[in-house]
Amino acid sequence: MIDALVARTGQPTTTLLGPGDDCAIVAAADGRVVATVDVLVDGVHFRTDWASGEQIGRRAALASMADVAAMGATPTALLVGLCAPAETPTDLVMDIGRGLDAEASKVGAGIVGGDITRSTVLTISVTVLGDLAGREPVRRSGARVGDVVAVVGRLGWAAAGLAVLSRGFRSPAALVGSYRVPEPPIEQGVVAALAGATSMIDVSDGLIADLGHLADESGVAIEVATRVVPVHARLTEVASALGRDPMEWAMTGGDDHALAATFPDKASVPADWTPIGMVREGSGIVVDGQPWTGTGGWDHFGSGG
Amino acid sequence: MIDALVARTGQPTTTLLGPGDDCAIVAAADGRVVATVDVLVDGVHFRTDWASGEQIGRRAALASMADVAAMGATPTALLVGLCAPAETPTDLVMDIGRGLDAEASKVGAGIVGGDITRSTVLTISVTVLGDLAGREPVRRSGARVGDVVAVVGRLGWAAAGLAVLSRGFRSPAALVGSYRVPEPPIEQGVVAALAGATSMIDVSDGLIADLGHLADESGVAIEVATRVVPVHARLTEVASALGRDPMEWAMTGGDDHALAATFPDKASVPADWTPIGMVREGSGIVVDGQPWTGTGGWDHFGSGG
Structure with a gap:
């Protein structure tokens, strides 16, 4: 089974020693390695009846x-x-491995190691190593007053897809697909860094929540104007059909892994990014001129609730 | 909770950016990073009624x-x-974090990142990064005919401890303690590398099984003489009390994470290591002159069964 997970054809040149020994060895040419771990649990982060092994x-x-x-x-x-x-079909494990490999190889990364063990719940822990190629990391704490806030990638698609699935529907396919497999703009991280981004985060908890992390870590306030927040027509249509507010999905929906960053000025915002606000003195998130308190959720926000 | 897991006082100088951002950044001065992941599951790899959070x-x-x-x-x-x-006491999570930190800091490593999530079963995935300091890695595949096979660390202690616990006893404390927390000779890995080890593995599946990996990967046979395999007096005593063979624990017991390695000659075996055999032409493991087939287990080995 472990072979199914890690034995793929071809490793990138950064893989100096692939799976099969006690450890892997990965090139870290600039003398530093970026590292992160995330764990996904069946029934919490995915459902095997809502997504295939490859999608998971x-x-x-x-x-x-x-x-x-x-x-x-x-x-x-x-x-x-x-x-x-124990009862997990080998095919499901193979499919999960295939899915991991598909996305890793798309960006030139290798699956260099793995551990597989029995449990009562299907659980996937993924550690990713990364390369800064000599650049300084873009941290959460670098936003400065006067910076422009911009985003790239999907906002609210996964949340809309989940709403659709939860109501027993399977379409629109694009939204359901976004819930099953997000499309984070991985390559835009480097684009933003090269453009001089002062702070950056991936939107996993929701735009407001994650901009809140940037604001907190940077000691600033972030103002967002909803009129310029990109809300795709598909979200608007589905929201209308389900009696929901598409802006709620865009502002609070997580799991799309869009990137949000701050840039020194409008001219430095890269082409694919959309400016949605400004960094100001103060603290917290201000949406359309009103401080976001987080209490009561989006429904009550702006209606005095 | 995530703070409990990763927020410790002090990081080593290799931690260029600790927990709290999207990723950590770790120094990799020689341009390579060694990496491995292991997952431990409640009821499979540990039992919360047999070990404290710190021990786990x-x-x-x-x-x-x-x-x-x-x-x-x-x-x-x-x-x-x-x-x-959901019902996991915060104290247990804190204790697990304390235990991780205690062992990491002993060898100068930092806990640089973490993810914590709800599940139905307590599960711990640990990724470790490591530094070769300019040396070549010691792989499983480098054993050559004529090399001396040697071990360092405990053999069979964890298996003996498990046997004791399984019979409802809580002593001898040293063996039970070895099952709860192994004492792998972490620092001896570098010692072996500096001494010119040609191949190395940590004994997690049992001495015979893991020497088998060295033999397979190196395309050689490994001969072991049980008369020189270190069996501690405590194992002999407990085996006698339980009607077991202590050599079975030493040869087949896993989870002590002793190190087994091959060296070019007897003179190059480091001081703390015990020579237990030789590398020969052929394949597989030969114990006291008899090929180990793995069928029937230790009980039947040597008795023609």
């Missing part, structure tokens, strides 16, 4: 790789810890 | 760090993925 594997790889992107780094290697119940 | 954390750290040692490297950083049921 892809999602697991992407969730961790988005963290590496958010430092302005490039993923180089993945290490996978898989816990599976 | 220490064991989780040591199991992964022994793999780094077996490459001839020094652990520099740990990333921890913890899955815990």
Whole structure:
């Protein structure tokens, strides 16, 4: 089974020693290595009846790789810890491995190691190593007053997809697909770093929540104007059908792993990014001029509730 | 909870960026990083009624760090993925973090990142990064005909401890303690590398099984003489009391994470290591002149069964 998970054809040149020994060895040419770990649990982060093994594997790889992107780094290697119940079909494990490998190889990373063990619940831990190629990391704490806040990637798609699935529907396919497998703009992390991003984070908890982390760590306030927050027509349509507010999904929905960053000025915001606000003195998140308190959720926000 | 797991006082100088951002950054001065992951699951690898949280954390750290040692490297950083049921006491999580930190800091490694999530079963994934300090890694595949096979660390202690616990006893404390927290000779990995070890592995599946990996990967046979395999007096005593063969524990017991390695000659075997055999032409493991087939287990070995 462990072979199914890690034995793939071809490793990138950064893999100096692949799976099969006590450890892997990965090149870290600039003398530093970026590292992060995420764990996904069946019934909490995914459902095997809502997603295929390959989709689950892809999602697991992407969730961790988005963290590496958010430092302005490039993923180089993945290490996978898989816990599976005894009755797990070998095909499902193979499919998870295939999904992990598909997304890793897309960005030039190798699956260099793994551990597989029995458990009562299907659990996938993905460690990703990354390379800064000599650049300084883009941290959460670097936003400065006057910076422009911008985003790239999908906002609210996964949340909309989950809402659709929860109501028993299977379409629109694009939204359901976004819940099953996000499309984080991994390569935009380096683009932002090269453009001079002062702070960056991947949107895993929701735009407001994650901008809140940037604001807290940087000691600033972040103002967002909803009129410029990208809300795709698909979200608007589905929200209308389900009686929901698409802006709620865009502002509070997690798991799309969009990137949010701050840049010194409008001219430095890269082409694919959308400016949505400004960094100001103060603290917390201000949406359309109103401080976000987090109490009562989006429904009550702005209505005095 | 995640703070309990990773927020410790002090990081080693190799931790360039500790927990709290999207990723950690760890120094990799020689341009390479050694990496491994192990996952421990409640009821499979540990039992919360047989070990404290601190013991579980220490064991989780040591199991992964022994793999780094077996490459001839020094652990520099740990990333921890913890899955815990909703009813898990915060104290248990704190204790696991304390145990991880205790063993990591002993060898100068930092806990640089973590993820904590809900699950139905307590699960700990530990990724360890390591540094080769310019040396070549000691792989499983380098054993050559004529090399001396040697071991360092405990053999069979954890298996004896498990046998004791399984019979409802709690002593001898040293053996039970070895099952709860192994004492792998982490620092001996570098010692072996500097002494010119040609191949190395950590004994996690049992001495015969893990020497089998060295033999297979190196394309050689390994001969072991049981009369020189170290069997501690405590094992002999307990085996006698339980009607067991202490040599079975020493030869087949796992989880002590002793190190087994091959050296070019007897003179190059480091002081703390015990020579137990030789590398020969052929394949597989030969114990006291008889090929080990693995069928029937130790009981039937040598009795024609």
